[in-house]
Amino acid sequence: MDSHTVAGVGNIYANEALFLAGIHPARAAGRIGLARYQRLATCVQQVLEESLAQGGTTLRDFVNGDGQPGYFSLYLRVYGKGGQACPLCKTSLKEVRQGQRGTVYCPRCQR
């Protein structure tokens, strides 16, 4: 997953949306079929709507000065939860570093 894959969406939200869509973060964008793209777009919208509903403020405010998510992290499914159980299948979530960014995903749910 690079920043072009999910244009305009912060890393946290990209992690969350890819999880919801069941798409592996390392999957090349060109190898995602149209149906999955459409599902991903729906999931991005869902994540953004959830974050706004739960925080009622701008996306930027969910990240504190250390670059970590603030209280909104209570609602996150995978971001920042590497090594913890997947909320869907209980498999241990994997965390990989991609440049400066941490990416967390479920190796079972996301393909």
Ligand SMILES: [Zn+2]
């Ligand atoms: Zn899973």
